[in-house]
Amino acid sequence: DTGVSQDPRHKITKRGQNVTFRCDPISEHNRLYWYRQTLGQGPEFLTYFQNEAQLEKSRLLSDRFSAERPKGSFSTLEIQRTEQGDSAMYLCASSETGATEAFFGQGTRLTVV
Amino acid sequence: SQKIEQNSEALNIQEGKTATLTCNYTNYSPAYLQWYRQDPGRGPVFLLLIRENEKEKRKERLKVTFDTTLKQSLFHITASQPADSATYLCALPHFKTIFGAGTRLFVKA
Numbered sequence: 176d177t178g179v180s181q182d183p184r185h186k187i188t189k190r191g192q193n194v195t196f197r198c199d200p201i202s203e204h205n206r207l208y209w210y211r212q213t214l215g216q217g218p219e220f221l222t223y224f225q226n227e228a229q230l231e232k233s234r235l236l237s238d239r240f241s242a243e244r245p246k247g248s249f250s251t252l253e254i255q256r257t258e259q260g261d262s263a264m265y266l267c268a269s270s271e272t273g274a275t276e277a278f279f280g281q282g283t284r285l286t287v288v
Numbered sequence: 289s290q291k292i293e294q295n296s297e298a299l300n301i302q303e304g305k306t307a308t309l310t311c312n313y314t315n316y317s318p319a320y321l322q323w324y325r326q327d328p329g330r331g332p333v334f335l336l337l338i339r340e341n342e343k344e345k346r347k348e349r350l351k352v353t354f355d356t357t358l359k360q361s362l363f364h365i366t367a368s369q370p371a372d373s374a375t376y377l378c379a380l381p382h383f384k385t386i387f388g389a390g391t392r393l394f395v396k397a
Binding site: 179208210215216217218219220223231266268275276277278279280281282284 | 292296320322329330331332333334337377379381384385386387388389390
């Protein structure tokens, strides 16, 4: 399967714990995006990378959130001291630079209890 | 700030009919507009893109129109099938993509 892969698919964590999600983009794609989606809403932009450089961060991305793409390939999104409001689907997408179409992964469903 | 509005009410139609979904936007003049399909528990899948200089775009049973004066796009599925049941998202480019909340479509057999 050469699509965007996200791991894990589901994560249940207790409030206050740290969680980390991984995204493996399509191999030739140099852009990688993270979105968050809550029930009944469209995906909300969090951040994006051009190769290993993080070029933009949304105001939604509080200082408890950090994303990395160390070698310009896979990316990780970490949430520290999780809160119930962090419960959502976290989506990763990738594209080629200048492309109009983004390819999404299946998402990681986070539940904070 | 840019805003995208899609009909939040679910659309229920009978198999074989044409489904029409609406996307309105404000405070923006996009070079193009995209439509995605999203099934429950899955990521969005790109369907169609229409550019500002195109009035209409077709792909199989899908048709999209784009009226930059009204700031509106219409998304049509002709001869709808139960397998078309999903949420359809309108999206606009801004150095990152901005999505509407989506419209849930149910096609009854």
